[in-house]
Amino acid sequence: MTSEFLGEFEQMVLLAILRLDEGAYGLAVRDELEAVAGRTPSSGALYTTLDRLERKGLIESRGGEASVERGGRPRRYLKVTAPGMSALRHSREALLRLWDSLEASLDRR
Amino acid sequence: MRRRTPPRWIEARLEKALGPGLGGQGVLGDLAEAYGRMRSRRRGVLCDLWYSWQALTLVAHRALGRGGAPRSLHGASPLAADVRWAVRVSLRRPVLTLGVVLTLGMGLGVNTAVFSVLDGTFRATSWWEAADRTLVLWPGHAFTRGQMSIFTQEATAFETLGAYRMETYAVNAGDGRTASLSGAVMTPALFRSLRVQPALGRGLAPEDAVPGNERTVVVSHGFWQRNLGGDPGVVGTRLEVNGEPRTIVGVQGPGGGAPGTATDLWLPLVMDSRDPDFWPAYDLVAVGVLRPGEDVAAGQEDLRRFCAGLTARFPFFFRPGYGQQATVRAAAEQERALVRTPLLLLMGGTLALLIIAALNVGNMLLARAVERRGELALRRALGANRGRIVRQLGTESALLALVGAGAGAVVAAPAAVALAGLFPAGVSVMRSGWTTPAVALFAALASLAAWSVLAGVPVASFLVGDRSGFRTAMRPRGSPPRALVVTQSALATVLLVAAVLLVGSVRNLRRIPLGFDARDVTAAALSPPADFLRDRGRLRQFQERLVEEARGLPGATAAGMTAAVPLDALPPETPVNVEGRVVPVGEAVQARRFAVDPGFFEVLALRVLDGRVLGSSERGSLPTAVVINRALAEALFPGGEAVGRRIAIDPHAWDRFIPIVGVVENLRAGSLVDAPGPAIYVALHEQAARETALLVRGESGPAGIGALLRNTVARVDPAVPVGSIRPLEGIVRDAYGTAWVTMGLLGALALLATVLAALGIHAVLTHHVARQRREIGVRLALGAQRAGLVARIMRSGVTSTAIGVALGWALAAGLVRLLRSFLFGVAGLAPWAFVLTAAAVVAAAVLAAWLPAMRAGRLPPAEVLRAE
Numbered sequence: 001m002t003s004e005f006l007g008e009f010e011q012m013v014l015l016a017i018l019r020l021d022e023g024a025y026g027l028a029v030r031d032e033l034e035a036v037a038g039r040t041p042s043s044g045a046l047y048t049t050l051d052r053l054e055r056k057g058l059i060e061s062r063g064g065e066a067s068v069e070r071g072g073r074p075r076r077y078l079k080v081t082a083p084g085m086s087a088l089r090h091s092r093e094a095l096l097r098l099w100d101s102l103e104a105s106l107d108r109r
Numbered sequence: 110m111r112r113r114t115p116p117r118w119i120e121a122r123l124e125k126a127l128g129p130g131l132g133g134q135g136v137l138g139d140l141a142e143a144y145g146r147m148r149s150r151r152r153g154v155l156c157d158l159w160y161s162w163q164a165l166t167l168v169a170h171r172a173l174g175r176g177g178a179p180r181s182l183h184g185a186s187p188l189a190a191d192v193r194w195a196v197r198v199s200l201r202r203p204v205l206t207l208g209v210v211l212t213l214g215m216g217l218g219v220n221t222a223v224f225s226v227l228d229g230t231f232r233a234t235s236w237w238e239a240a241d242r243t244l245v246l247w248p249g250h251a252f253t254r255g256q257m258s259i260f261t262q263e264a265t266a267f268e269t270l271g272a273y274r275m276e277t278y279a280v281n282a283g284d285g286r287t288a289s290l291s292g293a294v295m296t297p298a299l300f301r302s303l304r305v306q307p308a309l310g311r312g313l314a315p316e317d318a319v320p321g322n323e324r325t326v327v328v329s330h331g332f333w334q335r336n337l338g339g340d341p342g343v344v345g346t347r348l349e350v351n352g353e354p355r356t357i358v359g360v361q362g363p364g365g366g367a368p369g370t371a372t373d374l375w376l377p378l379v380m381d382s383r384d385p386d387f388w389p390a391y392d393l394v395a396v397g398v399l400r401p402g403e404d405v406a407a408g409q410e411d412l413r414r415f416c417a418g419l420t421a422r423f424p425f426f427f428r429p430g431y432g433q434q435a436t437v438r439a440a441a442e443q444e445r446a447l448v449r450t451p452l453l454l455l456m457g458g459t460l461a462l463l464i465i466a467a468l469n470v471g472n473m474l475l476a477r478a479v480e481r482r483g484e485l486a487l488r489r490a491l492g493a494n495r496g497r498i499v500r501q502l503g504t505e506s507a508l509l510a511l512v513g514a515g516a517g518a519v520v521a522a523p524a525a526v527a528l529a530g531l532f533p534a535g536v537s538v539m540r541s542g543w544t545t546p547a548v549a550l551f552a553a554l555a556s557l558a559a560w561s562v563l564a565g566v567p568v569a570s571f572l573v574g575d576r577s578g579f580r581t582a583m584r585p586r587g588s589p590p591r592a593l594v595v596t597q598s599a600l601a602t603v604l605l606v607a608a609v610l611l612v613g614s615v616r617n618l619r620r621i622p623l624g625f626d627a628r629d630v631t632a633a634a635l636s637p638p639a640d641f642l643r644d645r646g647r648l649r650q651f652q653e654r655l656v657e658e659a660r661g662l663p664g665a666t667a668a669g670m671t672a673a674v675p676l677d678a679l680p681p682e683t684p685v686n687v688e689g690r691v692v693p694v695g696e697a698v699q700a701r702r703f704a705v706d707p708g709f710f711e712v713l714a715l716r717v718l719d720g721r722v723l724g725s726s727e728r729g730s731l732p733t734a735v736v737i738n739r740a741l742a743e744a745l746f747p748g749g750e751a752v753g754r755r756i757a758i759d760p761h762a763w764d765r766f767i768p769i770v771g772v773v774e775n776l777r778a779g780s781l782v783d784a785p786g787p788a789i790y791v792a793l794h795e796q797a798a799r800e801t802a803l804l805v806r807g808e809s810g811p812a813g814i815g816a817l818l819r820n821t822v823a824r825v826d827p828a829v830p831v832g833s834i835r836p837l838e839g840i841v842r843d844a845y846g847t848a849w850v851t852m853g854l855l856g857a858l859a860l861l862a863t864v865l866a867a868l869g870i871h872a873v874l875t876h877h878v879a880r881q882r883r884e885i886g887v888r889l890a891l892g893a894q895r896a897g898l899v900a901r902i903m904r905s906g907v908t909s910t911a912i913g914v915a916l917g918w919a920l921a922a923g924l925v926r927l928l929r930s931f932l933f934g935v936a937g938l939a940p941w942a943f944v945l946t947a948a949a950v951v952a953a954a955v956l957a958a959w960l961p962a963m964r965a966g967r968l969p970p971a972e973v974l975r976a977e
């Protein structure tokens with residue numbers, strides 16, 4: 001299952017969902033990415049990534065409350081699943097191994 | 110209240126695209142929430158724009174299948190992957206992409222516009238029903254009614270022979286205001302030959318042309334809709350035309366103002382031999398429809414026989430050799446002859462421009478491909494075969510060409526309207542709609558051609574590089590791509606040569622001395638009702654009072670009146686007999702007979718060479734004094750005194766001599782290009798001309814003076830309708846015909862082409878220098894002279910340009926032959942035209958090469974080598 005590595009943007013989205021914990025839904029993820037990672041994805045990029053992650057089983061979603069300012073439409077709350085967590089861990093370890101011993105040479109350049 | 114929710118129609122469409130599930134609802138809710146937050150800080154337009162963009166990205170991602178199956182290297186279909194890649198690559202450099210799309214859009218749009226006008230004009234249905242058998246007969250001048258009646262009796266090759274003339278009419282359009290309309294006075298038989306026939310009532314019938322019955326009129330579909338409210342009961346009602354009530358007998362069907370494109374009225378032409386203008390007024394165009402089976406030669410023979418017959422019958426008027434300039438032309442061809450050359454020229458010019466622009470864009474794509482050569486090499490190394498990479502480059506350019514074509518479609522319609530509007534009145538220009546198969550096909554082919562150039566440049570470069578193994582693909586080569594520079598400078602040269610020739614032609618036209626000063630002169634056409642003719646006293650009083658009042662208008666410095674405005678209408682000819690050397694009428698010198706008032710000479714600033722002009726004392730019903738022009742003075746009295754001599758100008762009173770009181774300078778009356786012939790000026794009152802024009806010199810423009818003139822005429826005699834009011838300079842400009850418009854447009858195209866070619870050369874060399882950084886660095890490090898290096902780069906650019914210019918010259922020489930009939934006073938390609946164009950193109954190339962060459966010369970070798 002975890003043989004496939006996560007893409008950069010997929011990782012960012014998963015991390016943002018984790019950081020938001022219970023309050024993670026599309027717009028909040030977007031704000032989090034903008035505030036923390038300095039990246040403003042287009043709606044197209046963000047929501048297709050969310051759909052893809054859900055289809056891969058890395059996140060799951062549930063309907064939430066509707067409100068007036070949302071035109072009566074429910075929020076779609078997001079949660080990282082167990083396979084999602086392990087995929088993140090897998091990617092992180094791979095990256096850290098690759099980074100290992102390179103920090104010094106990076107500083108020198 | 111301000112709207113705080115997203116634009117409903119976009120939201121609805123988005124909802125349809127996203128579907129009803131939680132995923133779609135969540136997205137829509139998020140967007141609505143974000144919109145609301147943004148709306149409290151930003152203006153509504155910006156928020157709507159943002160929302161539209163977000164919706165677009167959502168739909169685009171979905172359409173491209175990104176939301177589909179998990180991404181993998183081999184899963185997606187290759188085409189979708191290529192398109193995705195192309196979109197991403199294009200969006201990575203938005204400014205470049207925008208530039209490409211705009212350049213292509215302008216190029217494709219303008220080309221399609223020119224083609225649609227070309228297609229529309231050449232395929233417009235003829236004005237005549239039997240277009241292939243309809244001829245325009247021209248004995249070297251317009252017909253008189255008298256001639257027409259003879260010709261109609263004698264001609265044998267035609268099943269219908271008729272005549273028409275165009276006039277401007279003042280029409281009471283019902284709401285109390287007077288509209289100025291274009292009308293055709295034509296013989297009923299000819300009316301029946303028109304392609305468009307009445308949809309309501311009837312057309313002009315033979316009984317309408319019986320003297321006394323002529324108070325009928327047929328109106329156009331457009332006029333009926335615009336001014337008569339499309340009332341089906343309009344047939345049988347009255348319409349006031351030039352102050353006379355006429356009965357509307359018919360309404361034409363839609364789709365035809367003919368002859369001309371904006372004819373709104375058709376009036377019967379009455380052949381009444383008692384009419385004083387029956388013989389002298391040369392104002393009719395003759396049109397004949399051949400009998401089935403007869404050919405153009407038979408029509409020509411009829412016209413020749415007619416001219417010979419006139420010479421035999423009226424030796425007084427028609428001397429031997431008359432009719433040598435007679436021509437017979439297919440009517441359809443006649444309708445289009447005026448615009449053929451200009452439109453073909455424009456088409457060629459815009460196509461050349463499109464090629465130049467596409468080459469530039471192709472070069473930009475090449476530069477981008479080279480920037481990406483690392484990426485391409487990686488793909489190749491990962492196993493992408495050559496075909497795959499070529500296909501990707503092709504897809505990328507196809508995407509750009511497609512979006513460019515879309516932009517072109519937006520540009521094309523307004524451009525075609527503007528183009529059609531540029532041509533002078535009287536030149537028949539039509540447009541084909543966008544759904545016309547030919548136009549659609551042209552747009553598609555042009556886009557395809559643009560795409561092939563766009564794709565061709567980077568693909569060819571890639572393939573050339575790949576042949577020697579991919580590692581070296583797109584590695585620096587010794588010289589910049591020559592073909593591109595050569596093609597561009599050749600095309601720019603051809604366009605410049607054409608523009609220079611046209612400028613020369615128009616300059617020659619402008620150099621023609623008109624003989625009068627048209628600046629600040631406004632001409633108002635007057636058509637007093639026919640009963641004025643029976644009361645000459647009233648006519649004279651009206652004319653004198655009107656000129657008097659017009660002189661007193663604010664800003665007016667002079668006013669006068671004439672029966673024929675120069676370059677607008679040609680007055681009839683009359684034979685001239687000199688006292689003391691009487692000749693038969695047929696051998697007498699012919700002169701144009703202008704009927705003018707004393708103010709005419711002042712308002713047009715006509716130069717008086719000898720004697721005086723007409724005065725207010727010449728007011729009897731027969732001419733008592735005459736002014737002649739220089740051409741007539743030289744013809745009659747070479748080297749001698751003209752003033753004081755007496756001439757006779759009435760063939761029916763060949764011995765009634767009147768004194769010449771003055772000689773004035775020649776003026777161009779009929780056309781700009783024909784040398785002015787002999788002319789005489791007689792007092793307006795003595796000729797009793799009904800249709801006249803008031804000329805006023807004054808500083809306010811026609812818009813200001815127009816209303817003043819109308820009011821003045823209404824004050825002097827409310828029964829007299831005012832026709833068109835035009836600045837005399839406008840009439841002169843129309844006489845330049847299409848030369849003026851064509852010069853302007855082609856000149857603009859040529860300038861644009863030169864600038865684009867220069868940009869292209871600049872880009873090619875910049876790119877070349879960038880690719881050769883390493884080599885340049887090595888050379889500099891080894892001690893090469895910077896000056897030599899700069900010279901070498903400049904030389905490579907300028908040499909290619911020079912080859913292009915030479916090629917352009919060769920093409921231009923062929924073009925001159927095609928253009929010759931369209932040029933005035935420009936016999937061929939003057940050496941200076943060659944030199945000028947060459948200088949312009951080479952100068953642009955030097956300028957374009959200078960920057961990249963200098964940049965190369967300033968490269969710090971150490972840094973270059975380290976970077977490599």
